[in-house]
Amino acid sequence: MRLLIVDDDDAFRALLRTTFEVVDVEVEEASSAEAALDIVELRRPDAIVLDVSMPGMSGLELCRRVKEDPVTQSVAIVLLSGSVSDLALAGESAAADAYLRKPFSPLELLDVVERLTGSLDAVPPPLSGERRGDEQQLLLYARDLRHLLEIERGQRVLLQNAYQETVAALASALESKDTGTRAHSQRVQRYALELARAVSPDLIDDPSTEYGFLLHDVGKIGIPDRILQKPGPLNDGETRLMRTHTLLGEQMLGGVAFLRGEGLQIVRSHHERWDGSGYPDGLVGTDIPLAARIFAVADALDAMTSDRPYRPALSWATAGKEVLAQSAAQFDPGVVRAFVEREDALQLVRSELAA
Numbered sequence: 001m002r003l004l005i006v007d008d009d010d011a012f013r014a015l016l017r018t019t020f021e022v023v024d025v026e027v028e029e030a031s032s033a034e035a036a037l038d039i040v041e042l043r044r045p046d047a048i049v050l051d052v053s054m055p056g057m058s059g060l061e062l063c064r065r066v067k068e069d070p071v072t073q074s075v076a077i078v079l080l081s082g083s084v085s086d087l088a089l090a091g092e093s094a095a096a097d098a099y100l101r102k103p104f105s106p107l108e109l110l111d112v113v114e115r116l117t118g119s120l121d122a123v124p125p126p127l128s129g130e131r132r133g134d135e136q137q138l139l140l141y142a143r144d145l146r147h148l149l150e151i152e153r154g155q156r157v158l159l160q161n162a163y164q165e166t167v168a169a170l171a172s173a174l175e176s177k178d179t180g181t182r183a184h185s186q187r188v189q190r191y192a193l194e195l196a197r198a199v200s201p202d203l204i205d206d207p208s209t210e211y212g213f214l215l216h217d218v219g220k221i222g223i224p225d226r227i228l229q230k231p232g233p234l235n236d237g238e239t240r241l242m243r244t245h246t247l248l249g250e251q252m253l254g255g256v257a258f259l260r261g262e263g264l265q266i267v268r269s270h271h272e273r274w275d276g277s278g279y280p281d282g283l284v285g286t287d288i289p290l291a292a293r294i295f296a297v298a299d300a301l302d303a304m305t306s307d308r309p310y311r312p313a314l315s316w317a318t319a320g321k322e323v324l325a326q327s328a329a330q331f332d333p334g335v336v337r338a339f340v341e342r343e344d345a346l347q348l349v350r351s352e353l354a355a
Contacts, residue, residue: 033057191298208263219249
């Protein structure tokens with residue numbers, strides 16, 4: 001939609017322009033009725049928001065000229081004025097499509113233009129009953145700007161929830177292919193979040209961390225089923241191929257904006273070991289990203305307590321002893337201490353998300 005704003009007050013035009021930029025309208029401006037006529041002849045707008053009182057040609061005269069010309073008479077015109085008498089005169093002689101008295105709510109203006117043109121996305125209904133006065137315009141804009149920001153924040157939350165649901169569905173489908181269960185990815189995510197709260201709570205402030213916990217094994221999409229579902233130990237060649245899933249996952253997700261940061265590091269490094277014997281980079285100790293070190297404990301805990309094609313599940317007590325035994329070998333000692341501190345909470349997660 002193309003909109004022309006005509007007003008001799010630069011600051012007021014800026015307010016009007018901001019109002020319509022919120023809903024992605026192409027806006028042109030004119031500071032006089034004469035300049036507006038030139039614009040109308042060159043690039044006919046869909047609508048004009050027009051001040052009545054301006055030096056030189058008035059807004060009423062501009063409105064009459066536009067409406068008398070068969071080429072432009074279909075252009076919707078909204079007249080603005082702080083004077084009731086001006087609007088009464090406009091109603092009698094100018095043939096405008098709508099009239100608003102200043103000060104007005106910006107949402108009210110959006111609503112009027114939307115009704116006249118049908119070209120805007122849906123906007124909230126105007127708020128009525130406000131006390132009118134010369135000092136109210138900025139207050140109306142401030143109030144409605146808050147309202148529009150609340151709408152935007154709500155849309156952002158909906159979008160983030162959609163991301164989370166999509167990621168969870170992808171992770172569940174992958175885990176079903178790999179392990180035959182759809183609960184693994186949710187459990188390890190919950191385990192890892194619980195451990196992160198004990199080790200470094202600020203990690204959870206990075207949204208990519210949670211996504212990384214869920215999508216840690218997404219690279220297994222590129223691993224053949226005959227390897228993923230093999231009931232016995234893998235041979236050397238199969239092991240080498242299986243280990244590429246960390247790099248495949250990083251490559252697949254490298255261009256996804258909401259995974260950049262800790263999330264992508266989890267995908268690449270969650271099979272690194274504290275003693276340097278892990279893969280793909282053989283990182284040692286604190287060179288391993290912290291979120292990946294946390295996830296390594298969560299992932300191993302769930303792997304040991306779940307049935308796999310090559311062995312039945314271990315008891316929680318047996319798995320817990322193995323986690324302790326691997327402190328400073330496979331696992332970060334600090335994360336193992338967090339496991340001991342939060343073991344009751346971790347067991348509760350296990351009972352809630354039992355396969």
